[in-house]
Amino acid sequence: MLMSNITSQTAIDNRFVTTRALRDGTTYNHIRRAYRNGELIRLRHGIYSQPEALMDIMIDVESIVPSGVVCLYSAWFYHNLTTTVPPSICIAIARKRKVVTPSILPISIYYWQNELLNFGITSANYSGHEVRITDAERSVCDAIKYRNKIGHDLCAEVLKSYLRRRDRNIPLLTDYAKRLRVWTTLRIYLEIALTE
Numbered sequence: 001m002l003m004s005n006i007t008s009q010t011a012i013d014n015r016f017v018t019t020r021a022l023r024d025g026t027t028y029n030h031i032r033r034a035y036r037n038g039e040l041i042r043l044r045h046g047i048y049s050q051p052e053a054l055m056d057i058m059i060d061v062e063s064i065v066p067s068g069v070v071c072l073y074s075a076w077f078y079h080n081l082t083t084t085v086p087p088s089i090c091i092a093i094a095r096k097r098k099v100v101t102p103s104i105l106p107i108s109i110y111y112w113q114n115e116l117l118n119f120g121i122t123s124a125n126y127s128g129h130e131v132r133i134t135d136a137e138r139s140v141c142d143a144i145k146y147r148n149k150i151g152h153d154l155c156a157e158v159l160k161s162y163l164r165r166r167d168r169n170i171p172l173l174t175d176y177a178k179r180l181r182v183w184t185t186l187r188i189y190l191e192i193a194l195t196e
Helices: 025-036 072-078 136-145 152-163 170-179 183-195
Strands: 016-018 041-044 047-049 089-094 107-112 121-126 129-134
Touching: 025 047, 072 089, 072 129, 072 136, 129 136, 136 152, 136 170, 136 183, 152 183, 170 183
Parallel strands: 089 107
Antiparallel strands: 016 047, 041 047, 121 129
């Protein structure tokens, strides 16, 4: 196991490793090689983690980012809409809020308008923590909304995974798409997905 090959001074909580704690060039080169080979994910400058270690990580969002909403990559993964492991915990907050997050935690903050934080939000138990998170339909619409940033392949994967679900709710999906002004794009994606 890669983490066991790295000194205990370097590993943080057995899930993260930071180059700041490194004193030995061999270990640093080992981390860089592991990153290039895909064995480690770079969370931010100087902080790395193994992909499988991120799969079950969730923080107590309410205590670190009060009123934050788990979204995007983290929500897609939670709802089984993608196999992509989230590179960080994605949390949405109101646009004008300012928060300070612990630098060691892999957290990405997204600033949304207040009205976008008022619908499509549910509660979920995620890795033992009760969190506010975008529901499946809202998560799909967010993938459509951010398709140019996340890539069309990931967007298509999220939508196709959703359409395979027995509990899908197309009227609710349509309602959210109209509120987020992505209905026209979603309709095109639906037409393509349903003809395949």
